[in-house]
Amino acid sequence: MKRIYICQDNITGLFSAVYDAWKQRRESGEAGIAFRGSVAQELFCEYVEVAESEEKAIAVENLIKRHLGDDSYWDLYHAALSADSDKGSAILGTMLEARKIPDSRKIMNYLTCPHVAKVFELNRRVSNEAHYFKEFIRFKELDSGILVSKIRPKSQVLTCVAPHFADRLPLENWMIYDQTHGMFVVHESKKNWVLVSGVQVNIEKLDRYSDSELEMQRLFKGFCKSISIEERCSYNRQRQHLPLWFRQNMVEFEQ
Template sequence: MKKIYVCNDTITGIFSAIYDAWKEGREEKECGIAIKGMLEQELFCEYMLVEENLHKEQAVERLIRKHLGGQAYADIWHASLASDKDKADAIYGTMLAARRLRDSKKVMEHLSHPQVERVFELSRKVGSEAHNYKGFLRFRELSGGILYGGIAPKNRILTCIAPHFANRLPQENWLIHDKTHHMYAVHEAGKEWVLVENERIQEERLGQISENEQMYASLWTAFCRTISIESRENPRSQMQHLPLRYRPEMTEMAGEV
């Protein structure tokens, strides 16, 4: 009977499920890894809820880094952040594929393998979205002096972009809100950033922007409109470089979406 490991949609949950399947010596046809909330039940399957913990996560991470290499781990880590119900199966299938190769560290070159190809595609999508948000994210100063940035990504990219802004704004208090997955990256001036989940924030406080923010937002919006040349506007090119889904939280696009 096929065994399905059910886990949370987190790196700890996915790696814990992989740990259990790997320890039991399960091949691809003998098992599956399902994400809670994305589970599609099948007949003649045994479902097991995974007990996740940091020990399992770290053991799988060490295994991947040692036998598949750092680049493969980076691809797998990015793939685990994707909004895709089959990502855990693809990651496990990639690890099994690596085990059959003479040089397991070249597994990501074997794109003819469907699971390896899937991990590669998911990693590229997550990396691309994270790269875009590094440029499209706009902070606004709240009345308390905290910089707030709201985003609505398809994938769980907070852990990809937070280090970038921690390096750029090390002496600022800032908060990045992932509205899609209800997560926050919180940074206190001079300290390390932290990831916060399953917490509620007072929405009304997010609308209380400082006087300086109002002034500079108006100046920035006016500047962007002033430098625009109407006769040279190209909506199709704009859509290629700045898709509509990135625009609602951008200061210069306020009122245009």
């Protein structure tokens, strides 16, 4: 009977599910992974709750890097951050398929395998989204002096964009809040960034901007308006370069 492992939709939960399936020596058609809150019941399947732990996740990470290589690990990691409900089964299927080929480090070349093709596509989708957010993220200064950005990504891209801004703003105190997934990255000046989840955020405090920030926003909106030529606006082309769902947290598109 096919066994479905149910876990949280995060790296720790997904890798813990992979760990359990791997340890029980399940084959590709005998196991799948589903996420709590989005389980689609199937006939003739056994559903098992996964006991999640950092130890399991680290063990799977080391297993992938040792047998599949670092490049394949990052492909699988990015796929795990996507919003696709079938990503868990695709990742597990890719790892199980790697056991059948002579050189497991070349698993991502086997695009004829549906699981590998799925991971390849999800990796590209998440990488592209993270790249866009590196360009479109806008920081705003709170009255406390902390720089804050609020984003609504489709995928869990915080760990992809955090190193980029930590490298460019090492002396600043800043935070990026993922409103979609209820997670945020916090960076303290001259220290490493940390990922925080499961903590209630006071939204009101994130909207208390400093006077200089409000003045800068006013000037920037005025600048954007002054350089635009209404007769030459091409809204279709504008949406190609700046999709509508990126504009929700951009100063120049706020009223």
